[in-house]
Amino acid sequence: MIVLLPVLVLGLALVSWRVVRPSMTRRQPQTHIAPEPRTTRPVGLVVGPMPKNAIIEMVGVTKWYGREEGGRLALDGLDLVVPSGGVFGVLGRNGAGKTTALRCLLGLIRPTSGVCRVLGADSSSDLHRVINRIGALIETPGLAPSLTGRRNLALLARLDRIGADGVERALRSAGLAERGDDQVATYSLGMRQRLGIAAALLRDPEVVVLDEPANGLDPAGIAEIRRLLVALAAEGRTVIVSSHLLDEAEKMCDRVAVMDAGRCVAVGPIHDLLATAGAGGVLVGIADAEAARLALAAAGLNVTIVDGRLRVGCPASDAARITELLAAERLFVNELRFDTPTLEDFFFGLTAPAGTGALP
Secondary structure (H helix, E strand, O other), rough: OOOOHHHHHHHHHHHHHHHHOOOOOOOOOOOOOOOOOOEEEEOOOOOOOOOEEEEEEEEEEEEEEEEOOOOEEEEEEEEEEOOHHHHHHHHOOOOHHHHHHHHHHHOOOOOOOOOOOOEEOOOOHHHHHHHHEEEOOOOOOOOOOOEEEHHHHHHHHOOOOOOOOHHHHHHHHOOOOHHHOOOOOOOOHHHHHHHHHHHHOOOOOOOEEEOOOOOOOHHHHHHHHHHHHHHHHHHHOEEEEEEOOOHHHHHHHOEEEEEOOOOOEEEEEEEHHHHHHOEEEEEEEEOHHHHHHHHHHHOOOOEEEOEEEEEEOOOOHHHHHHHHHHOOOOOEEEEEEOOOOOHHHHHHHOOOOOOOEOOO
Protein backbone atom coordinates (compact mmCIF):
# COMPACT_ATOMS: atom_id res chain seq x y z
CA MET A 1 0.00 0.00 0.00
CA ILE A 2 2.89 2.37 0.79
CA VAL A 3 4.37 1.70 -2.64
CA LEU A 4 1.05 2.21 -4.44
CA LEU A 5 0.08 5.44 -2.67
CA PRO A 6 2.36 7.77 -4.70
CA VAL A 7 1.04 6.19 -7.90
CA LEU A 8 -2.54 6.71 -6.74
CA VAL A 9 -1.87 10.30 -5.76
CA LEU A 10 -0.21 10.98 -9.12
CA GLY A 11 -3.16 9.43 -10.94
CA LEU A 12 -5.62 11.56 -9.01
CA ALA A 13 -3.46 14.59 -9.63
CA LEU A 14 -3.83 14.05 -13.36
CA VAL A 15 -7.58 13.57 -12.91
CA SER A 16 -7.74 16.82 -10.95
CA TRP A 17 -5.89 18.68 -13.66
CA ARG A 18 -8.32 17.35 -16.27
CA VAL A 19 -11.57 17.60 -14.29
CA VAL A 20 -11.19 20.53 -11.92
CA ARG A 21 -8.66 22.89 -13.45
CA PRO A 22 -8.56 23.52 -17.18
CA SER A 23 -5.14 23.67 -18.74
CA MET A 24 -3.24 26.90 -18.16
CA THR A 25 -0.37 25.98 -20.48
CA ARG A 26 0.42 28.77 -22.89
CA ARG A 27 0.58 27.17 -26.28
CA GLN A 28 2.43 28.56 -29.28
CA PRO A 29 0.18 30.08 -31.94
CA GLN A 30 -0.78 27.71 -34.73
CA THR A 31 1.30 28.26 -37.86
CA HIS A 32 -0.94 26.63 -40.44
CA ILE A 33 -3.57 28.50 -42.40
CA ALA A 34 -6.98 26.97 -41.84
CA PRO A 35 -9.45 26.67 -44.71
CA GLU A 36 -12.18 29.26 -44.91
CA PRO A 37 -15.62 28.24 -43.53
CA ARG A 38 -17.67 26.42 -46.16
CA THR A 39 -20.75 28.55 -45.69
CA THR A 40 -21.70 32.09 -44.80
CA ARG A 41 -22.62 32.29 -41.14
CA PRO A 42 -26.20 33.53 -40.67
CA VAL A 43 -27.30 35.77 -37.85
CA GLY A 44 -29.04 33.68 -35.17
CA LEU A 45 -32.25 34.49 -33.33
CA VAL A 46 -31.53 36.72 -30.33
CA VAL A 47 -34.43 37.29 -27.93
CA GLY A 48 -34.32 39.92 -25.20
CA PRO A 49 -31.69 42.59 -24.50
CA MET A 50 -28.00 41.77 -24.59
CA PRO A 51 -26.72 40.98 -21.07
CA LYS A 52 -24.77 43.84 -19.47
CA ASN A 53 -23.17 41.68 -16.77
CA ALA A 54 -21.42 39.17 -19.03
CA ILE A 55 -19.44 36.42 -17.30
CA ILE A 56 -18.51 34.64 -20.54
CA GLU A 57 -17.98 36.02 -24.04
CA MET A 58 -17.19 34.11 -27.21
CA VAL A 59 -16.70 36.28 -30.29
CA GLY A 60 -16.30 34.84 -33.78
CA VAL A 61 -14.87 31.56 -32.48
CA THR A 62 -13.93 29.11 -35.24
CA LYS A 63 -12.32 25.71 -34.69
CA TRP A 64 -10.99 23.43 -37.42
CA TYR A 65 -9.77 19.90 -36.75
CA GLY A 66 -7.27 18.95 -39.42
CA ARG A 67 -4.76 21.20 -41.15
CA GLU A 68 -5.37 20.46 -44.79
CA GLU A 69 -8.39 20.52 -47.08
CA GLY A 70 -10.94 18.02 -45.85
CA GLY A 71 -10.54 19.00 -42.20
CA ARG A 72 -13.62 19.16 -39.98
CA LEU A 73 -15.17 22.49 -39.05
CA ALA A 74 -16.38 22.10 -35.44
CA LEU A 75 -17.16 25.77 -34.66
CA ASP A 76 -18.16 28.23 -37.35
CA GLY A 77 -17.80 31.80 -36.05
CA LEU A 78 -19.58 31.12 -32.75
CA ASP A 79 -20.83 34.21 -30.87
CA LEU A 80 -22.11 33.71 -27.33
CA VAL A 81 -22.62 35.86 -24.23
CA VAL A 82 -23.50 34.34 -20.83
CA PRO A 83 -24.75 36.69 -18.09
CA SER A 84 -23.99 36.38 -14.40
CA GLY A 85 -26.20 34.10 -12.30
CA GLY A 86 -28.66 31.30 -13.04
CA VAL A 87 -28.41 28.15 -15.14
CA PHE A 88 -27.40 28.74 -18.76
CA GLY A 89 -27.98 25.83 -21.13
CA VAL A 90 -25.94 25.17 -24.26
CA LEU A 91 -28.20 22.90 -26.28
CA GLY A 92 -27.70 20.90 -29.44
CA ARG A 93 -27.64 17.42 -30.88
CA ASN A 94 -24.46 15.34 -30.68
CA GLY A 95 -21.84 16.88 -32.96
CA ALA A 96 -23.30 20.39 -32.81
CA GLY A 97 -20.08 21.73 -31.25
CA LYS A 98 -21.11 22.04 -27.59
CA THR A 99 -18.12 20.25 -26.07
CA THR A 100 -15.67 21.93 -28.45
CA ALA A 101 -17.05 25.32 -27.42
CA LEU A 102 -16.58 24.53 -23.72
CA ARG A 103 -13.06 23.22 -24.33
CA CYS A 104 -12.11 26.45 -26.12
CA LEU A 105 -13.68 28.46 -23.33
CA LEU A 106 -11.69 26.62 -20.64
CA GLY A 107 -8.38 26.77 -22.47
CA LEU A 108 -8.25 23.01 -23.04
CA ILE A 109 -7.92 23.57 -26.80
CA ARG A 110 -7.05 26.66 -28.78
CA PRO A 111 -9.57 28.05 -31.27
CA THR A 112 -8.44 28.51 -34.86
CA SER A 113 -9.72 32.08 -34.69
CA GLY A 114 -11.86 34.27 -32.46
CA VAL A 115 -11.75 35.25 -28.80
CA CYS A 116 -13.00 33.52 -25.63
CA ARG A 117 -13.20 35.38 -22.32
CA VAL A 118 -14.16 34.12 -18.87
CA LEU A 119 -14.53 36.65 -16.05
CA GLY A 120 -12.76 39.14 -18.30
CA ALA A 121 -9.69 36.93 -18.89
CA ASP A 122 -8.67 35.68 -22.33
CA SER A 123 -8.90 31.87 -22.33
CA SER A 124 -5.86 31.50 -24.57
CA SER A 125 -3.43 33.76 -22.70
CA ASP A 126 -4.37 34.78 -19.16
CA LEU A 127 -6.88 32.28 -17.84
CA HIS A 128 -4.50 31.73 -14.93
CA ARG A 129 -5.65 35.07 -13.47
CA VAL A 130 -9.17 33.76 -12.80
CA ILE A 131 -8.75 29.97 -12.73
CA ASN A 132 -9.44 29.76 -8.99
CA ARG A 133 -12.88 31.27 -9.60
CA ILE A 134 -13.86 28.56 -12.11
CA GLY A 135 -14.88 24.93 -11.59
CA ALA A 136 -15.36 22.54 -14.48
CA LEU A 137 -16.31 18.96 -15.25
CA ILE A 138 -15.69 17.87 -18.83
CA GLU A 139 -16.57 14.26 -19.68
CA THR A 140 -16.76 11.51 -17.03
CA PRO A 141 -15.06 12.19 -13.67
CA GLY A 142 -12.07 9.97 -12.84
CA LEU A 143 -12.45 8.56 -9.33
CA ALA A 144 -10.74 5.90 -7.21
CA PRO A 145 -13.55 3.38 -6.51
CA SER A 146 -11.81 1.77 -3.53
CA LEU A 147 -11.58 5.09 -1.66
CA THR A 148 -14.39 6.99 0.00
CA GLY A 149 -15.90 10.05 -1.59
CA ARG A 150 -14.37 12.22 1.11
CA ARG A 151 -10.91 10.70 0.58
CA ASN A 152 -11.12 11.22 -3.20
CA LEU A 153 -11.86 14.89 -2.66
CA ALA A 154 -9.20 15.25 0.03
CA LEU A 155 -6.48 14.01 -2.33
CA LEU A 156 -7.62 16.41 -5.04
CA ALA A 157 -7.85 19.28 -2.55
CA ARG A 158 -4.28 18.69 -1.38
CA LEU A 159 -2.98 19.64 -4.83
CA ASP A 160 -4.40 23.14 -4.42
CA ARG A 161 -3.72 23.35 -0.69
CA ILE A 162 -7.42 23.31 0.10
CA GLY A 163 -8.15 22.21 3.65
CA ALA A 164 -10.74 19.91 5.17
CA ASP A 165 -13.29 22.73 5.38
CA GLY A 166 -13.24 23.05 1.59
CA VAL A 167 -13.81 19.31 1.19
CA GLU A 168 -16.78 19.37 3.56
CA ARG A 169 -18.27 22.40 1.82
CA ALA A 170 -18.01 20.67 -1.57
CA LEU A 171 -19.63 17.51 -0.21
CA ARG A 172 -22.51 19.53 1.25
CA SER A 173 -23.00 21.51 -1.97
CA ALA A 174 -23.19 18.27 -3.96
CA GLY A 175 -25.57 16.67 -1.46
CA LEU A 176 -23.09 13.93 -0.47
CA ALA A 177 -22.29 14.86 3.14
CA GLU A 178 -24.08 11.79 4.51
CA ARG A 179 -22.38 9.41 2.06
CA GLY A 180 -18.91 10.94 2.18
CA ASP A 181 -17.43 8.02 4.14
CA ASP A 182 -18.80 5.35 1.81
CA GLN A 183 -16.60 3.83 -0.87
CA VAL A 184 -17.16 5.25 -4.34
CA ALA A 185 -17.64 1.65 -5.55
CA THR A 186 -20.98 1.68 -3.68
CA TYR A 187 -22.19 4.90 -5.34
CA SER A 188 -24.83 4.96 -8.04
CA LEU A 189 -23.93 6.55 -11.37
CA GLY A 190 -25.81 9.68 -10.32
CA MET A 191 -23.85 9.88 -7.09
CA ARG A 192 -20.57 9.51 -8.98
CA GLN A 193 -21.59 12.41 -11.18
CA ARG A 194 -22.36 14.37 -8.01
CA LEU A 195 -18.91 13.57 -6.67
CA GLY A 196 -17.36 14.79 -9.93
CA ILE A 197 -19.32 18.02 -9.55
CA ALA A 198 -18.15 18.24 -5.92
CA ALA A 199 -14.56 18.07 -7.21
CA ALA A 200 -15.34 21.03 -9.48
CA LEU A 201 -16.68 22.89 -6.43
CA LEU A 202 -13.59 22.48 -4.25
CA ARG A 203 -12.43 26.04 -4.90
CA ASP A 204 -15.92 27.41 -4.15
CA PRO A 205 -16.06 28.80 -7.71
CA GLU A 206 -18.20 31.62 -9.04
CA VAL A 207 -18.56 29.92 -12.43
CA VAL A 208 -19.32 26.20 -12.84
CA VAL A 209 -19.01 24.67 -16.32
CA LEU A 210 -20.44 21.17 -16.81
CA ASP A 211 -20.48 19.13 -20.01
CA GLU A 212 -23.49 16.76 -20.26
CA PRO A 213 -23.62 16.11 -16.48
CA ALA A 214 -26.76 13.93 -16.80
CA ASN A 215 -25.46 11.82 -19.69
CA GLY A 216 -26.17 8.11 -19.21
CA LEU A 217 -28.24 8.54 -16.03
CA ASP A 218 -31.63 7.01 -15.35
CA PRO A 219 -34.63 9.33 -14.70
CA ALA A 220 -33.97 9.41 -10.95
CA GLY A 221 -30.30 10.30 -11.50
CA ILE A 222 -31.22 13.00 -14.03
CA ALA A 223 -33.64 14.55 -11.51
CA GLU A 224 -30.86 14.48 -8.87
CA ILE A 225 -28.49 16.42 -11.10
CA ARG A 226 -31.21 18.88 -12.09
CA ARG A 227 -32.00 19.71 -8.46
CA LEU A 228 -28.29 20.08 -7.71
CA LEU A 229 -27.67 22.53 -10.57
CA VAL A 230 -30.69 24.66 -9.66
CA ALA A 231 -29.47 24.73 -6.04
CA LEU A 232 -25.96 25.82 -7.12
CA ALA A 233 -27.45 28.70 -9.11
CA ALA A 234 -29.62 29.66 -6.13
CA GLU A 235 -26.38 30.10 -4.13
CA GLY A 236 -25.39 32.88 -6.54
CA ARG A 237 -23.14 30.90 -8.89
CA THR A 238 -23.29 30.99 -12.67
CA VAL A 239 -23.84 27.45 -13.98
CA ILE A 240 -23.17 26.71 -17.65
CA VAL A 241 -24.34 23.26 -18.69
CA SER A 242 -24.30 21.61 -22.10
CA SER A 243 -27.07 19.13 -22.82
CA HIS A 244 -29.01 17.33 -25.52
CA LEU A 245 -31.88 16.53 -23.11
CA LEU A 246 -34.46 19.14 -24.07
CA ASP A 247 -37.06 18.31 -21.42
CA GLU A 248 -34.49 18.66 -18.64
CA ALA A 249 -33.12 21.92 -20.04
CA GLU A 250 -36.64 23.35 -20.10
CA LYS A 251 -37.09 22.49 -16.42
CA MET A 252 -33.82 23.88 -15.07
CA CYS A 253 -32.43 26.61 -17.36
CA ASP A 254 -33.09 30.33 -17.13
CA ARG A 255 -31.50 31.07 -20.51
CA VAL A 256 -30.39 28.81 -23.35
CA ALA A 257 -28.33 28.96 -26.50
CA VAL A 258 -29.20 26.53 -29.30
CA MET A 259 -26.23 25.31 -31.35
CA ASP A 260 -26.36 23.68 -34.75
CA ALA A 261 -23.38 22.86 -36.99
CA GLY A 262 -21.00 24.88 -34.85
CA ARG A 263 -23.14 28.01 -34.80
CA CYS A 264 -25.43 29.64 -32.26
CA VAL A 265 -28.82 29.72 -33.99
CA ALA A 266 -30.84 31.12 -31.07
CA VAL A 267 -30.18 32.54 -27.62
CA GLY A 268 -32.23 34.20 -24.90
CA PRO A 269 -34.42 33.64 -21.83
CA ILE A 270 -36.11 30.31 -22.27
CA HIS A 271 -39.68 31.55 -21.83
CA ASP A 272 -39.13 34.34 -24.36
CA LEU A 273 -37.70 31.88 -26.88
CA LEU A 274 -40.68 29.57 -26.46
CA ALA A 275 -43.02 32.49 -27.05
CA THR A 276 -41.57 32.80 -30.56
CA ALA A 277 -42.60 29.21 -31.33
CA GLY A 278 -46.26 30.18 -31.67
CA ALA A 279 -49.28 31.20 -29.66
CA GLY A 280 -50.19 27.67 -28.67
CA GLY A 281 -53.78 26.55 -28.54
CA VAL A 282 -56.42 24.69 -26.53
CA LEU A 283 -56.58 20.89 -26.50
CA VAL A 284 -60.06 19.43 -26.09
CA GLY A 285 -60.82 15.81 -25.22
CA ILE A 286 -64.30 14.70 -26.28
CA ALA A 287 -66.03 11.45 -27.25
CA ASP A 288 -67.23 12.52 -30.72
CA ALA A 289 -64.24 14.50 -32.01
CA GLU A 290 -65.55 14.91 -35.57
CA ALA A 291 -68.94 16.30 -34.47
CA ALA A 292 -67.18 18.67 -32.10
CA ARG A 293 -64.81 19.82 -34.84
CA LEU A 294 -67.73 20.66 -37.13
CA ALA A 295 -69.51 22.57 -34.35
CA LEU A 296 -66.48 24.70 -33.51
CA ALA A 297 -65.55 25.25 -37.16
CA ALA A 298 -69.10 26.52 -37.80
CA ALA A 299 -68.44 29.15 -35.11
CA GLY A 300 -65.36 30.34 -37.00
CA LEU A 301 -62.68 28.61 -34.92
CA ASN A 302 -59.59 26.97 -36.42
CA VAL A 303 -59.84 23.32 -35.37
CA THR A 304 -57.81 20.20 -36.16
CA ILE A 305 -57.90 16.68 -34.74
CA VAL A 306 -54.57 15.50 -33.29
CA ASP A 307 -54.27 12.05 -31.66
CA GLY A 308 -58.02 11.89 -31.05
CA ARG A 309 -58.19 15.35 -29.44
CA LEU A 310 -59.28 18.68 -30.87
CA ARG A 311 -56.64 21.35 -31.14
CA VAL A 312 -58.28 24.76 -31.28
CA GLY A 313 -56.12 27.65 -32.44
CA CYS A 314 -57.13 30.27 -29.90
CA PRO A 315 -55.88 31.81 -26.64
CA ALA A 316 -56.58 30.10 -23.33
CA SER A 317 -59.09 32.84 -22.49
CA ASP A 318 -61.43 31.35 -25.13
CA ALA A 319 -61.77 28.06 -23.24
CA ALA A 320 -65.13 29.04 -21.72
CA ARG A 321 -66.52 29.87 -25.15
CA ILE A 322 -65.41 26.46 -26.47
CA THR A 323 -67.23 24.59 -23.70
CA GLU A 324 -70.38 26.69 -24.21
CA LEU A 325 -70.45 26.04 -27.96
CA LEU A 326 -70.02 22.30 -27.48
CA ALA A 327 -72.53 22.05 -24.63
CA ALA A 328 -75.12 23.78 -26.85
CA GLU A 329 -74.73 20.83 -29.25
CA ARG A 330 -74.94 18.35 -26.36
CA LEU A 331 -71.25 17.53 -26.77
CA PHE A 332 -69.51 17.36 -23.40
CA VAL A 333 -65.82 17.89 -22.76
CA ASN A 334 -63.79 15.34 -20.76
CA GLU A 335 -60.44 17.16 -21.07
CA LEU A 336 -59.52 20.80 -21.58
CA ARG A 337 -55.99 22.22 -21.36
CA PHE A 338 -53.78 24.84 -22.90
CA ASP A 339 -51.25 23.46 -25.38
CA THR A 340 -48.08 25.50 -24.86
CA PRO A 341 -45.09 25.26 -27.21
CA THR A 342 -42.24 23.17 -25.78
CA LEU A 343 -38.50 23.55 -26.09
CA GLU A 344 -38.59 20.51 -28.37
CA ASP A 345 -41.04 22.30 -30.69
CA PHE A 346 -38.80 25.36 -30.71
CA PHE A 347 -35.59 23.37 -31.24
CA PHE A 348 -36.84 21.34 -34.17
CA GLY A 349 -38.29 24.46 -35.73
CA LEU A 350 -34.75 25.84 -35.95
CA THR A 351 -32.61 22.81 -36.70
CA ALA A 352 -32.58 19.61 -38.69
CA PRO A 353 -35.43 17.04 -38.81
CA ALA A 354 -37.30 16.23 -35.63
CA GLY A 355 -36.71 13.25 -33.41
CA THR A 356 -37.36 12.67 -29.75
CA GLY A 357 -36.65 14.76 -26.65
CA ALA A 358 -33.12 13.32 -26.59
CA LEU A 359 -31.31 14.47 -29.69
CA PRO A 360 -29.49 11.97 -31.92
